[in-house]
Amino acid sequence: MTSRDGASFLEIFREEVDAILAKYPAEHKRAAVMPLLFLAQREEGFISPRAVQAIARLLEIDPTQVGGLIGFYTLYTSRRLGRHRMQICTDLPCALQGAEEFSRQVCQRLEVRPGETTADQAITVEEVMCLAACHRAPVFQVQDRDGLHYHETQTVETAMEWAKGARGGAE
């Protein structure tokens, strides 16, 4: 968080935080930890130690109980990644429909290997497990400030078109 203080993101988003807390019984407010982590990540692009501290304090649990979740759940990240996290499914059903080759070509065009970020910091490409879209292979999802959206029934060309937009017009 550039100008904002990590510890205070909970105050900046007070309304959203209150709506999240209201979903669970007051005596079990720890249940709010996952949505709060998503909120922090959406704001900063990753989950910072300061956000972890703030969430732990709010929920009255130990920071390790918050931090431990980040490594366990693959949609969270504590590292700063590209502005868009592009996750291509290469699991068995998609792979039977050519998804591994799709991923290879997309990576080649973006000049990265799976797990890497483009030089302009726009896109991090990852290969992931089934996204429940196997009938529309190849498929990738994009996580960024806008949330998380699916891109289904793709070709290398349509994927590159998306990438072009994501990189602000340049391929």
Place this chain on the structure above:
Amino acid sequence: MSEIVILRHREIRDLDRLEVYQRAGGFEAFRKAVTEFTPPQVIELVKASGLRGRGGAGFPTGVKWSFLTADDFPRYVVANADESEPGTFKDREIMEANPFQFLEGLAIAAYAAQARVAYIYCRGEFWDLTRRLDERIAEMHQAGLLGRGLFGTSYDLEFQTHLGAGAYICGEETALLESLEGKLGQPRVRPPFPAAKGLFDKPTVINNVETLANVPPILYKGVEWYRSIGTEKSPGTKVFSLSGNVARPGNYELPLGSLFRELIFDHGGGIPNGKRIKAILPAGASAPILVATDAVLDTPMDYESLAQVGSVLGSASIIVMDETADMRWVESKITRFFEHESCGKCTPCREGTYWMLHLLDRIRQGQAPLGEVETLHSVARGIQGKCLCALGDFAAGAVASAIERFPGDFSEREAAR
């Protein structure tokens, strides 16, 4: 045309709009349940229908509801919308295109369980879908279908959505509860079962999305009608997710007991590019693999018949492979999945999936010394029956069945190539 119970949006336009759903009889079953039946009466009806869980285990739904510990409140109902089994994409279509039938089923389940709060646990990737569900839940509130004093009775009900964050194991019901409570999604030791101590330690019912979507038609059209579809022991229809080497992958709703051949060749359009069918995974990655013989293709897809041919129906996600599929590659894909998704709580699963993956990669790359396939087989057998949850057995069963049923693909000659 066989009867459509679940994917009704394919017959009724705009069924995802509340007024259209209501005009088609929607929420009549819920109203009837709350105003005319006691909760135990609803449970009896669902029991009598023979409905079995569509999430994997096929457990009778009404029986599950009747296990709730008496006199312990509050109780909770949780919809399992984690849908992460490779090859499964049916709950998503239901929630996207016929969402209110699922939500009505959840409401009836909540009433039957005498719960006043129900949670919908969606996999984190269903971000857009979950936002749409939130809007639909708000519409239900406005229409008086959620909230306080429903239909002039004293029954109150609220729905809350909850997003997971990318962990297959959270589809396992006790791991799901841990995750919903804000902890690592690791399965619990059972007993106690969720019906006694579930969410927040309170009696809880957990059902799959498709299971819940079956409940309104059962109440609306009656038990006799429902039992006229499917087989005696597996009544009703099933949404089969068909993927892999088929011409028309997609969801197909067919009566339980339909044949593989019907699904793959009549509905799915068969195997493209003039290839022959080689293998079938009937329940995503989590089923022993089947050689696609004529006898298997003519097997009815229901819980009992699948057991007879040495596999399981599970979530009925049918992955088809043609003659070019190399089982060493297939199994390394599957094992990579389980190795990645093992929650790490028990050693045989955590270490065993790691070792199987390592061995498979070597076998696949032709770097394995003689006897490596036998080693792999014994690692797989060593995992079986030693794990806290079914994931370990799924991983081991996948590898063991492939070695036993496709010996040609794993022959030392092949392996050493």
